[in-house]
Amino acid sequence: MSSSLPIEVRGLAKTYRLGFWMNRQVRALQGLDLEVQPGQVYGLLGPNGAGKSTTIKILMNLVQASEGTARLFGLPPTDEEARRQVGFLPENPAPYEYLTGAEFVTLAGKLAGMSGHELDQRVKEVIGMVEMERAAKLQIRRYSKGMIQRISLAQAIVNRPKLLILDEPTSGLDPVGRRQVRDLILAERQRGTTILFCTHIISDVEALCERVVVLVGGRRVREGSVRELLSGQAPVVEMTVEGLSLGQLQGFGHELTYAQDFGDRVLLRTGDQAAQLLLQQTLQAGGRVTQVQPTRYSLEDLFLDALKEARHGTVGGEIS
Amino acid sequence: MIREFGALTLNGFREARRNRVSVVVAVFTLGLLLSSTLVTDVTVYTFQRVLADVGLGAMAVTLVLLAIFLSSGLLTREIERRTIFLVVSKPVSRALFIVGRLAGNMLTLAVLLLAMSVVFFTQEALYGMAVTRPQVVAAGMLWVELLVISSVGFAMSSFASQLVSAVVTTGVYFAGHLSADIYNLASRSESGLIQWVGKGVYYVLPNLARLNFRPQASYEVVTPAMDILQSAAYGIGYAGVMVALAVFIFSRRDFK
Structure with a gap:
């Protein structure tokens, strides 16, 4: 290694x-x-x-x-x-509530091996970086969730x-x-x-x-x-169709990655090539295409696809 | 390592100092100490003995209760509140964390014991009584007793909940004062099993009667220095075993 x-x-x-x-x-x-x-x-x-x-x-x-x-x-x-x-910020951090923000960051610095003037200076610096100067001398028990998150981030970076x-x-x-x-x-x-x-x-x-x-x-x-x-993903087109039902659109036989029938309109997503054919078929069948928008394959799409492929529930590991 | 140990110890002291329970206990004990004046008002002949009994007794009871409160829930609270995440992830070993936190508790108890002793001895001086050596020894050995109780609390807290730790540590405190009696009673039995169990209980439980020098203080009995040192060494040794046990268990724990 x-x-x-x-x-x-x-x-x-x-x-x-x-x-x-x-x-x-x-x-x-x-x-x-x-x-x-x-x-x-x-x-x-x-x-x-x-x-x-x-x-x-x-x-x-x-x-x-x-x-x-x-x-x-x-x-x-x-x-x-x-x-x-290493600097570490845990999920939902829980610093010692009886300490002030400055005392907590100082403790973190001391536990990381820092001391003296260098530590004092660095504590001031990181508290400034997370914009907590005004609350630095307040006990953490009085902090909001956002303030706790910031002061915990300050303790994570105090030791550079x-x-x-x-x-x-x-x-x-x-x-x-x-x-x-x-x-x-x-x-x-x-x-x-x-x-x-x-x-x-x-x-x-x-x-x-x-x-x-x-x-x-x-x-x-x-x-x-x-x-x-x-970049490895095929482009996707989002279309809004009026005058045809979702069933009729599905009847054209194209693979739809997303489809939602709102009653007065249908919102659907499909691949680039399928979109071209679907557009023609919709118009021929008397439907109205009110919107066509190419959409970028996002990390969210990748994430959801990965979840689908894994065929796994969204919560918890394997239980035996 | 010394710097990190110092930081943990002082943080533990600061936590206890800012804990309302510690402040209430300190104020309550000082009140109790001063109230011994009322007891001495109705005492005719054994004035000094009653003053020593009440004063040292009040210090012992309240400090033992505080030691149980501070130690039995400390590690559990750190884990449940997830404050431990921000400390154990630092370059600090879990053993140092335990020892540092225990040292913080013992520093708190030492400061309180010192303050109470000053009040107690001042009170004696105001009554025109001399501060005796057995009284000083009793106050000093009370700290060793508190160390043993705290270390038992820490060992329990390393794997059990706060309630279980507190109940067991309180039980150990009372049983520890009776362990010699348990041994004597068991050795009088004709059953080999009972004798064996009695011996086992005696060796497992701390012999807290050995650390209790308050009766000697009341009766002004001077204990040889070697006996005091042996008792202190026993108490510190027992606490060391408990801390080692706490470290062993705590080092293997997952913090989910």
């Missing part, structure tokens, strides 16, 4: 044992392989229970893998030196990490807060920080990530650069 990779995961699996007798097993993760290159912003995408948080928890030494290996800069996550180079692991960093934030967090992530990327970013807000992944892996039911179902994954 190369020691220069910020994250390297091979055949990672995790089975949770549940119940009083520990006889119920939930396979949260099954044979995951992952490589994150230096400086990359890497997205972990998947529905609830896909294994995203489990992967991150294994990387942060919060959960032990049942099988396989995980490495941070070539070291196992149990190694403190590996974690020294080489790798930033963010679990749902924009959850609970208003649009302005989301934009600020996204800008902060982009600034960290500019600084050369590698970022592993886990979310189910697809627009965030599309805006921030260079490479993405889609997990479903604990398995990897898609992996690649965002551009590669989207």
